[in-house]
Amino acid sequence: MSPEQRREMIIRTALPLVAEHGMAVTTAQIARSAGIGEATIFRVFADKDELLDACVAEALRTDHVLAEIGAIPLDQPLPARLAEAAAAIDAYLARMGLVIGALHATGRREPGAGEPGPDRAAAMTRTREALAELFEPERDRLRLPVEQIAGLFMGFVFSRARPAAAPRRSPSPSRSTWTSSCTARSRKEPPHDDHPEPHHRDGRRQRRGRPLLRRRHGP
Structure with missing residues (x-):
């Protein structure tokens, strides 16, 4: 096993133990779970804090x-x-x-x-x-x-x-x-007209604000 593979194996083994015990986890627990001697951990990591830093980086x-x-x-x-x-x-x-x-x-x-x-x-x-x-x-x-x-x-x-920091007023979708x-x-769909132009009963469209038929002026 290469040094890099050994490092990855130790971190992978340590992650669930760190999630369970936090700072209270011991290098002896990690070594026992990995099936290696505790001294092997310190050949890869300077101390327990460096191992925990590596676990955080891996989790992120x-x-x-x-x-x-x-x-x-x-x-x-x-x-x-x-x-x-x-x-x-x-x-x-x-x-x-x-x-x-x-x-x-x-x-x-x-x-x-x-x-x-x-x-x-x-x-x-x-x-x-x-x-x-x-x-x-x-x-x-x-x-x-x-x-x-x-x-x-x-x-x-x-x-x-x-x-959530406080109870939600409505459930999330x-x-x-x-x-x-x-x-x-669809983004290409034309916008809907909420106010359609009125139609005369003979089918012709009436313009808004204007009478359909013009008034005659004079005889």
């Missing part, structure tokens, strides 16, 4: 969720595609929340400087681009450009997964309702 990485979204077949109906994408994002947010939440609850406030996290703006951009691909087959039916729809859908999924609202009317 979006590579896996982007791969899952990219593997969704485009020949599926749009609601099915969006359901798979939302499930992948939900799972990513749940994993991230468990790891970071457990560390925060057990006293860890700021990440260390040894393991840089992902660029948040770049990660959001890549996620939005991956979601936009799911809307491409319906581009002509959508009311908005696919890039804008993808951003709105991403915000919908993220806000639905985030715990379901994915099927959200999808229907996006495709309900």
Whole structure:
């Protein structure tokens, strides 16, 4: 096993233990679960804090969720595609929340400087681009450009997964309702006239504000 593979194996083993125990997890627990000696961990990481930094960075990485979204077949109906994408994002947010939440609850406030996290703006951009691909087959039916729809859908999924600070006054829309609202009317469809011009009973159109028949002046 190469040093990089050993490093990835230790982080992968540590993640569920960190999510369960937070800062209280020991390197002995991680080594036992990985089937290696505790000294092996310290040949890869300088100390436990560096290992925890690596676990946080791994939990924040979006590579896996982007791969899952990219593997969704485009020949599926749009609601099915969006359901798979939302499930992948939900799972990513749940994993991230468990790891970071457990560390925060057990006293860890700021990440260390040894393991840089992902660029948040770049990660959001890549996620939005991956979601936009799911809307491409319906581009002509959508009311908005696919890039804008993808951003709105991403915000919908993220806000639905985030715990509310106060009780919501009304329930958030379901994915099927959200999808229907996006495709309900084509962008090329002409606007509906809520005030149609009145018609005379013989079928001729009457102009608004003007009588249909002109008055004669004089004999």
